[in-house]
Amino acid sequence: MLTPQAPAGPSGPSGPAGAATPSGVPGAPGAPGAATPSGAPGAARPSGPSGADGPTAAGDGERLRERIADALTASRARTAALTDCVEEPDLTAQHSPLMSPLVWDLAHIGNQEELWLLRNVAGRDPMHPEIDPLYDAFEHPRATRPSLPLLPPAQARSYSAEVRGRVLDLIEKAPLEGNRLLSDGFAFGMIAQHEQQHDETMLITHQLRKGPAVLTAPPPPEAPSTPLPKEILVPAGQFTMGTSTEPWALDNERPAHAVDVAAFHIDTVPVTNAAYIEFIDDGGYDEPRWWTEEGWAHRNHAKLSAPLFWKREAGQWLRRRFGVTEPVPPAEPVVHVSWYEADAYARWAGRRLPTEAEWEKAARHDPATGRSLRYPWGDEDPQPHHANLAQRHLQPAPVGAYPAGVSPLGVHQLIGDVWEWTSSGFHPYPGFSAWPYREYSEVFFGGDYKMLRGGSFAVDPVACRGTFRNWDHPVRRQIFSGFRTARDDRPTSAESV
Helix, strand or coil: CCCCCCCCCCCCCCCCCCCCCCCCCCCCCCCCCCCCCCCCCCCCCCCCCCCCCCCCCCCCHHHHHHHHHHHHHHHHHHHHHHHHCCCHHHHHCCCCCCCCCHHHHHHHHHHHHHHHHHHHHCCCCCCCHHHHHHHCCCCCCCCCHHHCCCCCHHHHHHHHHHHHHHHHHHHHHCCCCCCCCCHHHHHHHHHHHHHHHHHHHHHHHHHHCCCCCCCCCCCCCCCCCCCCECEEEECCEEEEECCCCCCCCCHHHCCCEEEEECCEEEECCCCEHHHHHHHHHCCHHHCHHHCCHHHHHHHHHHCCCCCCCEEEECCEEEEEECCEEEECCCCCECCCCCHHHHHHHHHHCCCECCCHHHHHHHHHECCCCCCECCECCECCCCCCCCCECCCCCCCCCCCCCCHHHCCCCCCCCCCECCEEEEEEECCCCCCCCCCCCHHHCHHHCCCCCEEEECCCCCCCHHHCCCCCCEEECCCCCCCCEECCCEEECCCCCCCEC
16 A cells, blocks of 8 residues: 655646546547657657558557657656656655646656556556545646645655556557557557656756756757848748647647648747847836736736846846856747747837747748648658757757758757747637547637747657647746747848848
């Protein structure tokens, strides 16, 4: 019997993401859908390209089993790296009112894996049903989690390890066809993505944590010296948005549908720290005309004056990054800004944030073939030379550092580095169907959520696609969020960055 124990710590609000207990009757025949965002060392490999039949249809069941095992192993290695590097008090404390204690995430990962794979897929009896309510993200918002009788770290690790051992055995035996949870290994891919989502959440907690650095990583690659154009014209026309064929795609990414987009210009690269400092120095935080009414009210209430973790000392901007204070790198994409800040910058610059459809067309549309690609660089799974993913560098890379990841239209760094705010709210695509449970996407449609696209340096390739959709409240900035701007098509003088 597991013996839960309650850690002490302050309370805080919950965010929009977090997997719910599976509900309804799984296994209805049909096409698969999938889970959420985050990063890891050791990139997991997602299933075949959008538009392909998928591994099981191709008769490649053994390769699919290997892919599943690799994805789960990579996610667990990252979870261990993020939790083994700190002592027990850091695991049980709540480091910010915005986040759960790390130990909650640790056991929640194991609990969701047991619920979906051992109970729903394998039909086994619950291992420890008494802890299910403690790790239901919808029953307990982050504000209440520190006061729950949570499993202490040793028991949380033991429970998750026991679940994982049984799941690895299951991978060898489970049929990977016959119903929606099994087809193309969807349920296994959903769980790998879910763990990576929580790994990104735990990395955010590490960034919010006070104290000395416990995480290290090499610096990202340098950017080429050749200047890039300031913006790229995306021609008017129809493109295919979303997917109906990506095996591990989420329900909110589905179905594929045609969208007409007017011609527009989009920044070649994300907005940099240097460009954002110009906005600050020009009084951008003090001029209400650049802000929406709600944004200005929030700016005043929260006393915003710079991105989160920035401070100015002796005439220099510094930032705190995973326990290290350092000068703000001018050529990196700005990170830790809210939607309100991104929108204000865009107005100040005489531009706007791109819509979600504009962002995806810039990222996926190939004008030579008319196809929508899986990724900006094509249908190939992400490799280290394509994008800054998988927590390899613990920071965004200088703009232009990944020329191999450029889109057919010439737009850089659309995948990795920073989540990019768009102007769009979170709404279903035409023909949307909630699956495998309403609480993944449907309950969040509408409201004040704003869409983020592209992933960050903290996102693992298993949870990163050109169709992947993330969403959050416009006030959020503890997340690894940045942005790029756009404008309607009109004549302008050519500029370079």
